[in-house]
Amino acid sequence: MDRLGVPCISLRTCYKNSLIHKSLASMGFTEENEVKPKTRVLRYDTEEDVAVALAKYTAELSAKYIKEKGSFSVVLSGGTLIETMRKLVECPYKESVDWSKWLIFWVDERVVPLDDPRSNYKLALDGFLSKVPIPAKNIYPIHYNSSPDHVAKDYEARLKILVEKKILPLSPTGFPKFDLMLLGVGQNGHVASLFPNHPQCHEKKRWVTFITDSPKPPPHRITLTFPVINSASDIAMVVTDKKEAYPVYVAIEHIHVKPKLPCAEVKAAEELTWFLDKAAASDLPPGPPLPHGPPVM
Numbered sequence: 349m350d351r352l353g354v355p356c357i358s359l360r361t362c363y364k365n366s367l368i369h370k371s372l373a374s375m376g377f378t379e380e381n382e383v384k385p386k387t388r389v390l391r392y393d394t395e396e397d398v399a400v401a402l403a404k405y406t407a408e409l410s411a412k413y414i415k416e417k418g419s420f421s422v423v424l425s426g427g428t429l430i431e432t433m434r435k436l437v438e439c440p441y442k443e444s445v446d447w448s449k450w451l452i453f454w455v456d457e458r459v460v461p462l463d464d465p466r467s468n469y470k471l472a473l474d475g476f477l478s479k480v481p482i483p484a485k486n487i488y489p490i491h492y493n494s495s496p497d498h499v500a501k502d503y504e505a506r507l508k509i510l511v512e513k514k515i516l517p518l519s520p521t522g523f524p525k526f527d528l529m530l531l532g533v534g535q536n537g538h539v540a541s542l543f544p545n546h547p548q549c550h551e552k553k554r555w556v557t558f559i560t561d562s563p564k565p566p567p568h569r570i571t572l573t574f575p576v577i578n579s580a581s582d583i584a585m586v587v588t589d590k591k592e593a594y595p596v597y598v599a600i601e602h603i604h605v606k607p608k609l610p611c612a613e614v615k616a617a618e619e620l621t622w623f624l625d626k627a628a629a630s631d632l633p634p635g636p637p638l639p640h641g642p643p644v645m
């Protein structure tokens with residue numbers, strides 16, 4: 349927060365914006381044609397502030413995408429994200445959001461029955477989906493049926509059918525294009541169920557893959573792959589814990605570490621927004637990051 353209580357946007361973002369503005373102005377574009385910046389870092393004092401900001405951001409994107417394309421596809425993760433989404437199911441958003449146009453997917457799932465307490469579907473159902481009128485036919489859980497490989501193939505096949513039916517658009521990259529992904533970050537820098545030093549991070553063809561030795565329990569998990577994650581239009585990285593301060597720092601400051609941290613590999617097609625509370629931002633330089641380029645490797 350700055351002294352006026354306004355969340356700090358990274359100077360690097362402001363710098364990028366000013367370059368974008370200059371080049372647009374030289375091409376004769378006006379503010380109306382404004383291009384979104386690629387990355388924003390929003391720093392808040394508390395987790396409560398993050399929850400408030402995340403609800404506003406999500407509701408605004410919902411209105412924008414529904415106006416533009418008639419639907420809003422949202423990809424959820426597990427962990428603390430659902431709890432941080434709590435303000436979205438409260439006034440004014442509970443009433444103002446057009447929930448009938450939402451489509452819900454999961455970026456990852458534990459290979460357990462959907463009513464198992466460890467299931468990301470159950471987590472979202474209990475904390476979010478049961479509180480808003482999203483039509484059941486618009487909710488696409490990752491079904492547990494047999495082996496992790498089979499579950500992953502099944503979800504990929506279902507996504508392909510949605511693309512064929514034009515319920516989901518295909519991005520120019522050849523992967524499905526979701527409107528918004530809401531991701532958490534693990535202490536070891538993982539996102540979704542893509543863990544450092546695991547081959548799933550390098551998958552280039554499959555839309556959905558699986559892991560049977562996840563360092564975060566349970567070991568069997570299904571996950572969307574990076575080509576799908578990075579084809580999403582907007583991505584929010586939501587982090588509100590001191591435990592994740594180091595991976596947040598590595599990703600935002602472009603620090604070279606080996607193995608690479610998955611959270612540093614996330615790129616949105618349009619805009620990546622980091623929502624951080626003070627604890628999650630505590631390894632970043634004080635105040636907004638400096639307007640320099642990535643550090644020399």
Ligand SMILES: O=C(O)[C@H](O)[C@@H](O)[C@H](O)[C@H](O)COP(=O)(O)O
Pocket residue numbers: 425426427428429456457458468531532533534535538539540541564589
């Ligand atoms: O199912 C999962 O475990 C997640 O999707 C995982 O990627 C999670 O988002 C991170 O581990 C952050 O979890 P926390 O928010 O609990 O730190």
